[in-house]
Structure formats: C-alpha cells, structure tokens
Amino acid sequence: MVSRGNKFSRRWFLSLATTIVAAPAIVKAEAPSAGNVRRNTSSFALHNWQDHFDSLGNGILLSDTNRRTLQHWTADGEMRVYPTSVPLTDELTRRGYTEVVEKRENPRWRPTPSMRERNPEWPPVIEGGDPMNPLGTRALYLSWTYYRIHGTQDTRKIGRRSSNGCIGLFNEQIEEVYDRTPIGTKVKLI
Template sequence: MLSPSISAAETSDAVRRNISSFRTHAWEDHFDTLGVGVIISDTSSKVLQHWTADGEMRLYPTSVPMSEELTRRGYTEVVEKRENPSWAPTPSMRERNPEWPARIPGGDPENPLGTRALYLSWQYYRIHGTQDTRKIGRRSSNGCIGLYNEHIEEVFDRVPVGTQVKLI
C-alpha cells in the first residue's frame, strides 16, 4: 500500500530514478570466440563478467580506478595467476605516495592484492582480491580491478592463463 503522502506517479518516478547503473554485455559484441574464456570488466557499472569456454557466465561487483588517468581500457589477457601475491607499488605510486612500503608480502592483512591475483599482459595491471571490502562498488583503485576475496578465489579457479580480457 502506498503512503498517503506519496502518489503512484511519484513512486513510479522514484523507481525510475533509482535504477542501478548495472548492465551486462554480450561477449560476442567484443570477441570473435570464447576461446578458453572471456572476461569483460565494465569500469562504469563496476561489474566483471566471466564466461568459461563452455559459455557459462557469472557476474561480480568490482572496484575500479579512482580517476580516468589511472584507467586503462582495451584488450589484454591473463598471463599469470598467483595465490597470495606479494605487492609492490608501481614507480608512479611511489612518486605520489613516498611513505608507502616498498613491498608487502602475500598473506599480510595489509596487502592490497588480497588472496589471489590475475596478472594481465599490461604491466602493473591486475584483477585481484582486496582486504578492504569497502572499496567494492567504488572508484578506489590505482588502476586495477578489485573483487571481494571470495569472488577472486572463484574466478581464479575458473580462469585459465590465456583468458581474453577487455576493460571498457
């Protein structure tokens, strides 16, 4: 039942204004074949879609780069996978944040890569977990795509090296 102070038209408008920016993509619009699998990460709607070679698709909420200058878009691929990866800031991160440590070992609760990382063919760019779950759904990274640790662990197990990736 509607509140006496809200009309049906106002409720309808509220619903329309409250539509999520979340959207999905068809892999066929971006790749010729599924190959060993496909990942599309949409930096606007902050969602990662993963298709296995047999066409099964799953969705995951993500964190994305803080700014356009840190955002890289285009085609790449998974070239390496690491469990409990160590983390080292890039040279530009060290320049912006000289107080940051030179390296944080894997498994450390302060490690920003979380429990798993997919290394892309672009230097310094990763799809990885995060210990800081507040970052998911936000523009909060220095260039990488972040997932909840339990989600990156699932993706990690499903994604072979050679998986095609597109960041849009």
C-alpha cells in the first residue's frame, strides 16, 4: 500500500479512515448488549412431534414460547415453521395441552376482563376487518378460555414478547395455518 517512495496512497488513507470510523458500529452490531436478545437462525431449533404427542391425528400445532416459533404438522406429516409473538410475561403465558375448538375469519376482538382492568381506555370491541383489530385476519380459538393463535396487523410484534397471552403470526402465515388446520387439531404450548 505504499507508493512512490515513502508516501501513502489516497486509496490506502481512505480505506484506513473508513475502517476506523466503521469499526465501533460493526462491533456494536455483532455483540448483544445487556437485555437484548440476539436473533438468528439458531433460535429456530426444531422439536420432534413424537416427543410431545402419541400420534399426528388430524394435525399438531406446537408453540415454543422461548424460541418464539410455531411448528405445524398436517395429518400427512408435512411440517412448517413460523415465527411468532408470545406473551409479555410468564404470568400471561399458559403452557400445556389444548386443541383448536373454533376457527374464525376476520374475528371480532374483545379485551378480556383482566385486559380491561389493566387498560380501561381500550374499546370494548373492535370489529373484524378493522385495521386496529389485534387478532388480524384469522384466529384459531383454543379450548382454554381467551387463548388464541391469531394474526396481527402489527408486524413489529413478531419475534417478541408482545401479547397478552395469545400466540401471534403474520397475517399471511396465519391464513396458511388456518387453511391447513381442522377443528380438533392438537396444540401444545411449551
């Protein structure tokens, strides 16, 4: 990089200056800071359905609240993985076995009594199709009261702790899951 005697080239100097200016930003981007979660493909480690269920039946939904993923197996064994939003806190998280008992397109949303207590300013109902509806375009109702697997209009929530207890997916993805999930599909939240 030295040219014409002992003088440095302009290209060498610009390269050095760019490296010095950019290095702190690159190091900061690489290292997770305290309280931040590093998101990468390793967080999408998969489960085997056999570790949680005796048979596929008419399908299985397995939601991993730590990894923020939903694995969906159809009755013929095809499996797909989706990123999800999960409950804000462990107190709002219910874990265990349940099943899909109802399906709704453009579902109406009503806050639960505990949501209304925490947020009295929230409206008592938001109709389906409203862009402010937190259930998005589709919802799978579980046998647990108030718990759903649903879409979301707010795509910033996916991959984060952001719900009041439900599992959220991108609208395009819940529509796919909805179409492939019959009522009676087994569900487990871990």
